[in-house]
Amino acid sequence: xxxxxxxxxxFKNEAKRPKSSKSAPxxxxxxxxxxxxxxxxxxxxxxxxxxxxxxxxxxxxxxxRFQKGDEIFYAKVVxxxxxxxxxxxxxxxxxxxxxxxxxxxKTLIPVVPSKVIAVGLNYADxxxxxxxxxxxxxxxxxxxxxxLIPDGGKIEIxxxxxxxxxxxxxxVVIGRRMRNVTPAAAARYIFGYTAAQDISDRTIQKSESxxxxxxxxxxxTPLGPYVETKIDPHKLTIQLFQNGQLRxxxxxxxxIFNCYDLVSFISTNMTLLPGDIILTGTPSGVGPIQxxxxxxxxxxxxxxxVNTVK
Numbered sequence: 534x535x536x537x538x539x540x541x542x543x544f545k546n547e548a549k550r551p552k553s554s555k556s557a558p559x560x561x562x563x564x565x566x567x568x569x570x571x572x573x574x575x576x577x578x579x580x581x582x583x584x585x586x587x588x589x590x591x592x593x594x595x596x597x598r599f600q601k602g603d604e605i606f607y608a609k610v611v612x613x614x615x616x617x618x619x620x621x622x623x624x625x626x627x628x629x630x631x632x633x634x635x636x637x638x639k640t641l642i643p644v645v646p647s648k649v650i651a652v653g654l655n656y657a658d659x660x661x662x663x664x665x666x667x668x669x670x671x672x673x674x675x676x677x678x679x680x681l682i683p684d685g686g687k688i689e690i691x692x693x694x695x696x697x698x699x700x701x702x703x704x705v706v707i708g709r710r711m712r713n714v715t716p717a718a719a720a721r722y723i724f725g726y727t728a729a730q731d732i733s734d735r736t737i738q739k740s741e742s743x744x745x746x747x748x749x750x751x752x753x754t755p756l757g758p759y760v761e762t763k764i765d766p767h768k769l770t771i772q773l774f775q776n777g778q779l780r781x782x783x784x785x786x787x788x789i790f791n792c793y794d795l796v797s798f799i800s801t802n803m804t805l806l807p808g809d810i811i812l813t814g815t816p817s818g819v820g821p822i823q824x825x826x827x828x829x830x831x832x833x834x835x836x837x838x839v840n841t842v843k
Contacts, residue, residue, distance in 0.1 A: 595759040595836065596622065596725065600639045608633070610759050610836075623708050623724060623807040642683045643727055643760045644706055644808040649676040650799055651731055651748060655789050655814025662817045671790045671798045676731070676812075677749035684758035684836075687843040688732055688822065691750050695736035699822050700815035701773035701781050701830045704729040705792050706760050707809040714800045719793040722800075724807065725762035726792075728830040728838035730755040730773075731812050732822070755830075755840045756810065766792045769833040771816060776827050783816030785832075 595610040596618070607618040609628050617633055620626035653672045654660040660667050682688070690697050708724025731748055732755070738747035748754075766785055773781035790798070795811055822828065826842040 594762045596643065596762060597759040598641045598643050600641055601637050605641065640683055640685065640758050642681050643757045646678055646808045646810045647806045649678055649681065649754060649810045649812070651676050651812040652795055652814045656783060656787055656816040657789060658817035659815055659819065667789065671795055673799060674744050676745065676754055679751055680749050680754040682752045682755050682840065684838050686752065686755060686840055688755065688840055689752045689843045690822070690824065692734065695734050696821055698733050698735055698819045699773060699775065699828055700731040700733060700819050701771055702729045702731050702812045702815050703766060703769065703771060703785055703832055704756060705796060705811040705813060707805045708807055710804065710806055711800050712804045714797055716793040716797040719796040723796060725760040726764055726766050727757055727760045728832045728835055729812050730828065730830060730840070731815060755838055757838055758836050761835050764834055772831045773818070774829040774831065775820070780820055781816050781818035788813060
């Protein structure tokens, strides 16, 4: 079954434990220091989309990165006003009590990462539409940080004769240096969450076993506009609109491997630094882009990420 954006079904993660050790499936594990942490992909079954709409998160704090003249700075965003940050954004910053003038302010990408990590096939419906089996552990690769563009930036298609697709994604922003961290502790190392796209040259992607080149062209990673630091990442709607038409529509609760599992797993393979970005995967409904398109990623409780195609 190929799920579409208008489908009344979604894929549901089941967390049922086997009744006995005899029926328990063999678990994979990855090492965290001297302990083995089991990593078992959830069973996937079809269920109807519930009518529940998750409420906005209370007391959310949005942090953005801005430029005015030659000065680049972070600020808290409250009701469209900016309150300049003092101190280390990843430490214990304070904020000016008086909002600054918005005149001449330019919105930048919200953080400057040392690396951008993308996760693939992390929604069951997207794995089905791409004809790929469900992963048994997170599948990830690196994207070039030079592919990042801010809200309002223009996406450039390097090869107009290639098929190039949009992919809406929830992005994790790391807040502390971390290595070998358990899923239970992962939230303490996360700075916040933001909206992103993983623009993909499918022609190149299908011709190569490695996906980095197909997804690392300049402008292929729109990000922002702000980082939400107080939000539950697993109870959000995620949507993409192309020229006003709904193309992708899902729930982050349908991630095969949730944000904490991803952060933990990746930290067993490499050191993560403050500002690093993890793209958590895209739901079904991906499709091609062309010059003149307007793409809008809407994630519940966040300011929309809007970009156009040059």
